[in-house]
Amino acid sequence: MKIGLSEASRAVRGARLACGAMLLACPVMAAAPAAPTPPAITENAFRCITQMTHVRHYYVDNLAGDLAGTVRAAESTTGEPYPVGSVVQLVPTEVMVKREKGFNAATRDWEFFELDVSADGSKIRTRGFVEVVNRFGGNCFACHIKAQSQWDMICDNSHGCDTIPLTRAMTGALQRTDPRCKNPGPPSPEDAAALAQLGAMLKAGAAAAAKK
Ligand code: HEC
Numbered sequence: 001m002k003i004g005l006s007e008a009s010r011a012v013r014g015a016r017l018a019c020g021a022m023l024l025a026c027p028v029m030a031a032a033p034a035a036p037t038p039p040a041i042t043e044n045a046f047r048c049i050t051q052m053t054h055v056r057h058y059y060v061d062n063l064a065g066d067l068a069g070t071v072r073a074a075e076s077t078t079g080e081p082y083p084v085g086s087v088v089q090l091v092p093t094e095v096m097v098k099r100e101k102g103f104n105a106a107t108r109d110w111e112f113f114e115l116d117v118s119a120d121g122s123k124i125r126t127r128g129f130v131e132v133v134n135r136f137g138g139n140c141f142a143c144h145i146k147a148q149s150q151w152d153m154i155c156d157n158s159h160g161c162d163t164i165p166l167t168r169a170m171t172g173a174l175q176r177t178d179p180r181c182k183n184p185g186p187p188s189p190e191d192a193a194a195l196a197q198l199g200a201m202l203k204a205g206a207a208a209a210a211k212k
Helices: 004-021 027-032 068-074 140-144 170-177 189-211
Strands: 053-055 058-062 086-091 094-098 110-118 122-127
Touching: 053 068, 058 068, 068 086, 094 140, 110 140, 170 189
Parallel strands: none
Antiparallel strands: 053 058, 058 086, 086 094, 094 110, 110 122
16 A cells, blocks of 8 residues: 555654653653664574584574673583574574574573575574474474573583484584585595484484374
8 A cells, every 4th residue: 555645744743643642751752762773683694604613512603793702601611691692503504593682581582593504505494482493393492491591591412401312423414514614525434424324313203203
């Protein structure tokens, strides 16, 4: 629908009238500085996982310039909240990004992403908060919320989350064969074996799901 000029001016007049009716609220509203719009997170926020910063067995980044804060949280032996802008990845296709304070209280401001990755880069397959489900039917939040609170929803393998069937050999192989990276050659025999094992596991899982 096109809004004609007269309708637009009526709308402006209407707004002025509404403002007049709230004598107190309006000047306050006008004086309050506009809340800064958080930078949009697009697929450009994501890149070759091995070019991110390696901390223990996973990779981190910070979109807001506080990489040191993110690394400190990831290296902490007692746990601390990750700063705004933190990006955390164990495998190329699943990402947690720490959004601005107050973005989503339930997920402690983490936004979950599932990506499709290829030599052309990253495409966002799904994103969001408590509702995000990965391609295997797992709800990110339902698992990650089980981490003891000092770990800020980071599961690791000892923070209280249900375990995932991926071994560190498999996650390491997925990292080293991220198709977004300029990999020097074919995977090492160890990585190829871990990926073959993972492939067999996924196939068996899909077959079992199809029988249900
Ligand atoms: C079945 C439970 C489960 C589901 C579902 C799940 N995760 Fe995880 N996730 C884990 C566990 C457990 C680890 C740690 C594994 C390890 O360190 O070996 C992990 C690790 C991670 C990490 C690395 C940091 C950490 O917490 O250790 C990120 C990032 C992550 N998952 C994101 C996601 C996203 C995004 C989704 C949904 C698209 C998702 N996960 C779905 C259980 C789950």
